[in-house]
Amino acid sequence: MIKIENLQHYYTDSDGNEVKALDGVDLTIGQGEFVAIIGANGSGKSTLARHLNCLLLPTDGRVEISGLDTREEKNMWDIRQQVGMVFQNPDNQIVAAVVEEDVAFGPENIGVPGPEIAPRVAKALAAVGMTEYAKHAPHRLSGGQKQRVAIAGIMALEPKCIVLDEPTAMLDPQGRKEIVSTVQKLNQEKNITIVYITHYMVEALAADRVVVMEKGHVRFMGTPKEVFSRVDELEALGLEAPLAAKVASELRKSGVKLPSGIITDEELAQALCQ
Amino acid sequence: MSIKLSNIYHTYSKGTPFERLALQDVSVAIAKGEIVAIIGHTGSGKSTLVQHLNGLLKPDKGTATIDDMDITAKGQQAKAARQQVGMVFQYPEHQIFAETVFEDIAFGPRNKGFNEEEVAKAVREAMEFVGLDYDTFAERSPFQLSGGQMRRVAIAGVVAMNPDYLVLDEPSAGLDPRSRNAVFREIMALHKSRGIAIVLVTHSMEEAVKYANRMLVINGGQVLFDGEPAAIFKEHGDELVQVGVDVPQVYKLADLLRHKGMSLPEGIKDEMALVKAIKQAKGWK
Incomplete structure (x- = not known):
């Protein structure tokens, strides 16, 4: 599903220095896999995530989504339909005044025919357990509910993969549990590939594989058991088992x-x- | 010395179809020198409550005072009272705007009417407090710093105004574990050396039990519990989960071990205490 080869991403900061945000990342993620990415602030996690749906393009190396090279402009829309992104702040991701309209925004935008939209929206809301809130105003929902609406907005595009960049950073404990169980369910029941970035190690326990990043590299990876047994190494990286x-x-x-x-x-x- | 909220009510969008009662009949006093954690689910009224502590919001009913001065009043005295309360919002690094770290931190003290010499001193001290070396960072652009460093610049900007009370809304959100610990080390140092009262709004039960000596649990716009964090977690664990918050992981693990027959003392607050208690229970050296 996702193939990353020797991915490099450099940019020039305002002092004119070259910053290597990603410095040779190799990673392959299979369809239906649930991968958690952990790493200190500035380790390159978010930069990596933004390469998965063409929000950023490689300086060198390549990223392929279902065989489509992200550097080819003609592939961009196709890739964005396959890979959806959820960000930290639920309030920045909502565009409409009614939940179901918000979820319909994506499919409308990519030209899904009118009669197909309502069933898609209904299915997407059901998948995240928000059916009963279809007619509610998003701004009055809890943080966890808002994030689930954001996930539904992506599900309505019928993606193969959802990338979540610290989706629980601003949520209360209840909201954090809601998001983890929603994501797990989509992974298990709908075979959606999940790439889940987090600073909460407990959340990474739900993944099939944990990738540990440091300074633009993949430092090590493995099952949660393998990775979280390396208590001292994680601590040295500024993380926590x-x-x-x-x-x-x-x-x-x-x-x-x-x-x-x-x-x-x-x-x-x-x-x-x- | 204390901030006192007495019987306050606050309603958002009053007189519209969106009217919502956010606080009802809340009375809280926070004394200088306390470290108070405020927990509660999203929408419980935590943020509304803390915004009454420095007059950002006016209560519909009830009073907000600092040392008996009404902080919602007009005039210089009320303004001076409000300025005793420093407020660090969520993601404060998003509010950084100046070209250099120095200029950003200097904004508050200048606004408060410090002369340039006092401003320079306040900035230097504030930077020391949050662990940013003055010579290294003062002339750097704040936008070149890491997330953790930017957050410290933002906190320094509030510290430089020399408040008696410091309110922090989720100061560790989005930080990795090491940066989280670093930010808290500095907040605690500030509390110790200047005796500043800390009000900490947090979604992390670990932080509440580790750093606070008092905890307010807010639910439905009211104070549900007010007391020592360890005691509240011990006595009201189930109710906390019901109102959308939680108990610290170490409490859950200790409870599970007790449930399986291990005899552990009450009040285990962190992992090292738990390790010690397990060894004792097992008779291990």
């Missing part, structure tokens, strides 16, 4: 023998209270 992994690591350091790969509360409880 989930609490259970940290506690397990501290216990091991003081000589307690525990099985490897403990990252969730349940796993730790099982290891400690048999």
